[in-house]
Amino acid sequence: MPETNTLAVPETGVADLGLFGKPLFQDPGARALKRVGVVDVGSNSVRMVVFDGAARSPAYFYNEKIMCALGAGMADTGHLSPEGRVRALSAMRRFSKLAEGLGLSELTAVATAAVRDATDGREFCEEVRALTGIKIWVIDGEEEARLSAQGVLLGWPGAYGLVCDIGGSSMELAEISGGRVGKRVTSSLGPLKLRDIKGGAKARNTHIKDAMTGLAEKMGSQRDRLFLVGGSWRAIARIDMIRRGYPLHVLHEYRMTRQSVRETIEFIRTSDMDTLRVEAGVSSTRASLVPYACEVLSRLVKTFTPKDIAISSYGIREGMLYEQMPQRLRDRDPLIEACRFAENKDARSPGFGRILYNFVLPLYNSTSAPRKRLIKAACLLHDVSWRAHPDYRAEVCFDNATRANLGGLKHSERIFVGLALMHRYSNKRENIRFADLFDMVDEKTRAEAEILGKAMRFGAMLGMDKVEELGEMRWHPKKKELHLRLSAEMEPLFGEVAVARFNSLADSLGAQAVVKIAPR
Structure with missing residues (x-):
């Protein structure tokens, strides 16, 4: 057996060369x-x-x-x-x-x-x-479990629950809470090993049940969220999407319930696997292991009874990066960091997203912090698709937001951000080829996204450079009045198109538009 590497690395970020004998980041504090x-x-x-x-x-x-x-x-x-x-x-x-x-x-x-x-x-x-x-x-197995859990934390900074990483020859469990990895164990419940067990399904089921009982004794009660990491779990999730007719084919943060897992396992058992794997885009090699993974997942869910189940596309490879992040880097929001990076790389005026966010923020005085986070993300992304053809720009914005590699974003939140960016370039959402995704959020959320999109659409008319003063909006919901105050220097920017966009925003709020321009 090869010698394993078990060099400990502080959870708060590396102070030495770390697990792999060298830093992965040239400057760990860099954005x-x-x-x-x-x-x-x-x-x-x-x-x-x-x-x-x-x-x-x-x-x-x-x-x-x-x-x-x-x-x-x-x-x-x-x-x-x-x-x-x-x-x-x-x-x-x-x-x-x-x-x-x-x-x-x-x-x-x-x-x-x-x-x-x-x-x-x-x-x-x-x-x-x-x-x-x-x-x-x-x-070793416990180190594998820890790195996989670190990968989940890269995508879900506040995640808590049980991480289950299945490979070909092993399955690892790790608990996470408060940004830390707790207990972790390894087992031989990998599909390749299960396939080699003599005695057929009965022998496998006995082996899986005994092994899972031992894992539960070591891990204790774990009834929070179950995070699934690994190719076999992702293949099952793809099939779950097919069975449900789920319209957004993004695996990261895809959610399943215990009931849906049971139904999908039965669906796999009674379906033609060759047909199913082609429809799901699963390789024949992976598909051959799916039935064995189903046996493990069935027992895993019965044993730990998680409140819900989430697929993580992040695992051991992402955990290798998270491993060497100092705490100050870990504490940053992965969604906002990704949006800042996209703005700096692709927007016409990098930095304007922050100004735009401050401009539209008065519309959201009573809005929750999680929703304001999405509003900030949308503002940072509001101009990154400007190179797209004008006839398709709204669709490109929606497509990018809903399918981009963004961590810390639920599927419903992807739709909200996507709709807001779509309305940044279009007043309407009829005849859009992604219309089947709109029903993933309720009408109230769709209306809120439209308001945000129109607010960004108007704000962008008042300046594309790093001007700190766009003017000031004030929303008075009881009076149903939307106020705009502009300095005399900004008044020339409030031209015909800008006026129309401000009035469109007010109409979406069901409000009267009130404009005040300071005297020279």
């Missing part, structure tokens, strides 16, 4: 993330991800996965799959060459259950290093 490449050598797949963008909410600059099944057959041989090993070595050579072409100084690679358990795991790591120069850090 921007310089390209960082990581490789996850799993039991089923080998994946390379290159992160870039906002440090607190990194974007996927490059993402490639090779299904190698390194852990296939290990129950009988104790060795890595010979065929899988050849494919994994080829993948690592390719990734090394890609990293060179992308200008990465090096790749940080971790290996999990298959490599740590195989008798030839160390030999495999040495061969990779000889061929590519890449050092693979082999982590």
Whole structure:
């Protein structure tokens, strides 16, 4: 068995070189993330991800996965799959060459259950290093659980509950609360290992039940949210979307109930898997493991009875980044950081989003902090799609907001931000090809998004540069009056189109428009 790396790293951020012997961030306090490449050598797949963008909410600059099944057959041989090993070595050579072409100084690679358990795991790591120069850090099960939980925290800063990461040869559990990772355990409940159990479904079910009982004894009561991490869980979630006819095909933060899990598992059992996998966009290799993952998920839900279930697209790779963030970086809002980065990169006047937010804020004096957070995000994004053709700009804005890689954003919140940005460029939402998504929020939310969009549409008319004084709006809901006060210097900007947009905003509020311009 290869030697595992268990070097402890403070939860508050690294003070030394950390788990991988080097800092992943050149400047951990920086808002921007310089390209960082990581490789996850799993039991089923080998994946390379290159992160870039906002440090607190990194974007996927490059993402490639090779299904190698390194852990296939290990129950009988104790060795890595010979065929899988050849494919994994080829993948690592390719990734090394890609990293060179992308200008990465090096790749940080971790290996999990298959490599740590195989008798030839160390030999495999040495061969990779000889061929590519890449050092693979082999982590133990509890460390794997911790890094996966860290990845969930990258996307959900305030998350609490139980993280379950399923790979090919293992399944890990970790509790999270208050931005920290608590108890964590590992098990052999990976689909590749379950497939090799002799005795069929009955033997597997007995094995799964016994293992899950032992996990529950170690973890204790865990009835909050269950976060599912891993390709097999994502495949099941895609199928759940198909069964439900769910219109937004974004896996991150997709929610399921215990009942929907039971119904989807039965749906999978009674469906033609070849047809289902094509419709869900699941590879044949992954689809072959889904039935075994269903057996685990069924017992997991019965054992821990979570209040709800959420899919996390963030896991061990994102956890490697979160691992080395200092606390001051972790404390930032991933949504707002991503929106700031997008504004700085793509808007015509970076920095104007903050001014616009302050301008529209008087409309939301009684609004909750979570909703104001979404309003701020929309203001930061209000101009990032300006290059799109005017005939399609509203749709592009909606599409970008609802499908972008944004952390800390529920699906209903994606729709709210998307609708607001759509109304930034269009007064109407009829005949939009995404109309099937609008019903994911109620009419009140749709109306609020329209008001925000029209407010941004008007505010943008008063200046696109970093002018600190746009004027001042005041909303008097009891009087049903929307007041606008402009300085004499700003008065020329209040032209015919601006007047029409202000009146349109007032109409959406059911208010009378009142304009006051200061004398010169």
